[in-house]
Every structure is written in structure tokens, then in C-alpha cells.
């Protein structure tokens with residue numbers, strides 16, 4: 001079970017056609033809005049679907065680096 005927050009950077013299992021696997025969360029509601037960090041495309045995905053797609057949440061790691 002994942003806890004999603006706006007601004008989280010997620011690494012998904014599937015690669016986007018642009019070659020990136022990283023997405024940033026921009027909306028949380030009934031579904032989750034994510035933005036591809038490779039091509040800036042915004043999509044919405046059901047939370048249950050997204051949970052299956054997530055390989056890693058990089059947010060904590062990024063915060064430590066900053």
C-alpha cells in the first residue's frame with residue numbers, strides 16, 4: 001500500500017514511449033494525476049492501477065540529497 005502525495009516522483013515499471021519511467025504526481029483524488037518527466041505529458045490513472053505500476057517512490061531519496 002502506497003501513500004501518494006503531490007510532488008512525489010514515481011518510477012514506473014512500464015516505460016513511456018518517450019523513454020522516461022519517471023512521473024511526478026500533480027493531482028490526487030478519485031484518480032491520481034501524473035506527469036511524465038520525460039515529455040511533460042499529463043495523464044490520470046486509477047489509484048489501484050498506479051499502485052501496481054509503481055516500482056519505486058524516489059521522493060524521500062531526493063529530499064535527502066537536497
Ligand SMILES: [Zn+2]
Nearest residue numbers: 016018036039
Ligand atoms: Zn513521456
